[in-house]
Amino acid sequence: MFLRNFWYVAATDQEVQAKPFGRTIMNEPIVFFRMPDGTPVALEDRCPHRRLPLSMGKLVGDALQCGYHGLRFDKTGQCVRVPGQDLIPPSARVKSYPVVERYKWLWIWMGDPALADPDKITDFHWFDDPNWGAKSAYLHVEANWQLVVDNLLDLTHLAFVHETTIGNMALVEHAAVKVQRGPNNVLVTRWTIDQPAPPTFVKVGGFTTNVDRWQIIDYAPPAFLRLDVGATPTGTGAPEGKRVGGISMRNLNAITPETETTTHYFWGQAHDFEPGNRQMTERVFEQIQAAFYEDVAIFQAQQRMISLDPDSPTVDINADSGGIQARRIVDRLYAEEQAALAQRAAAE
């Protein structure tokens, strides 16, 4: 199940260069490249002649030339040259996709191009805000995209999956958790008061006392999760909104389906302490990255079990509420998109 009428992160800005590269998104093969003037372009990555990926070709002037028989395509996907003949068959064209570069990522619109409004791109300003240090990365995950969403909406897993990094048992046994939902978002707020700081927080925040720790998870469909996390020495007033003497970070996640069982996972970490200190940014990133590798191993193992028998039963527990609300939003939006498509098909 994929939602089409959304902006997704397709690539990091560094990945998109003059040399074409191919990436599948929602089962559609797409080739990305930059025009000589720097404009990013996304086209269907399948030559309409004999279906070689155009990402095996190269840019010749302003056109992408197929690596097999040399058909050339402009940035709109229109074939502009067929070697050895003057006439260009009308069906010699590939699909083109709206793209926007923002927050050091390349965003792609996978739905009806008429609806592609860049104002609908989810906010990830932390990646270019001078008040924050930030670094992002890409992970390829062999698991369905919704398993990643579930994971981030239920942070009780920190105590079990990440006990050597960002987790400890206090998070499960002593957290006050609240799930709030709107028509198109879920907010999970977790507070752990007067508990020991987890190993990572001690390393980057230097805590010597117990802390009040918050994790505020903001979900927006289809799969954007922005986590406001941090801690202050206990009793200094963080729950009342006074964040002093501690650390505050954003864990930022943009999840893009590749296929039903594989996912492009763009994530990053931003910190508000010493924002200009590159070494600090690296240190914070490395600490959190270790935890992300732990998660990926979990998703892939889950997917293997799911693929063996997709209908095997599951049990829900209290901690699943956030993930369940998010899935309900996705189900509703999917039904709406399918109904709109059916209506349009009927009208035609």
Added chain:
Amino acid sequence: MAETSWHRVAASVDVREGEAIAVNVGDLQIALCRVGGTIHAFENICPHAYALLSDGFVEDNEIECPLHAARFEITTGRCLAPPADRDLVTYAVKVEEDEVFVAVPS
């Protein structure tokens, strides 16, 4: 009629409109919720599959289970939507000097 006894379970100010809170009387898990100014008490374990109803979503006089969206009328405990298939047990409530008491079988 089984015997009941009154137990102090919360301060009145802690029970707000639009959300439910969890309290215990011994092993009994109870949810408190204020509707139209009046506090109501009902069993806190969803009859469907054990979710805590106090983690659920309150709208006017209805509470929705946080897991599979069964809904109940807060003032009566009446089950309004599946997958739960029975009404909730409710408990009498009284407020004295800003303290909330519920009556449970003794």
